[in-house]
Amino acid sequence: MTNDYTKISSRELNPRQRRKLRRLVRWYRERNEYSGVTSVRFELVDYYGTTWITLRTRRSDCGKYSPRAIVCEQYLHARIGPRGGVKVYDARTGVRRSEKTHVQKMLS
Secondary structure: OOOOEEEEOHHHOOHHHHHHHHHHHHHHHHHOOOOOOOEEEEEEEEEOOEEEEEEEEEOOOOOOOOHHHHHHOEEEEEEEOOOOOEEEEEEEEOOOEEOHHHHHHHHO
């Protein structure tokens, strides 16, 4: 059984998708300016012609599995449509607090 997804670069996105990706990353950076989260990392995957993004925030001032890093981590899994629309499938912060509806509303 093989996975039918391929990692892609942001340069392979069309201009509308790239604008939405920049908006997503900028929103997470601005949202976390006060908290000391220093890194917003994302991974783009093409799965049967659909572009998916997985985005994570992390702190660099503490260990990877420290309680502070775990509580401050944020996660987003969404689909970016060909015209730049975003459908959020999972968004959470901390240890499992869901914020899917809030993120979807802010990014629409």
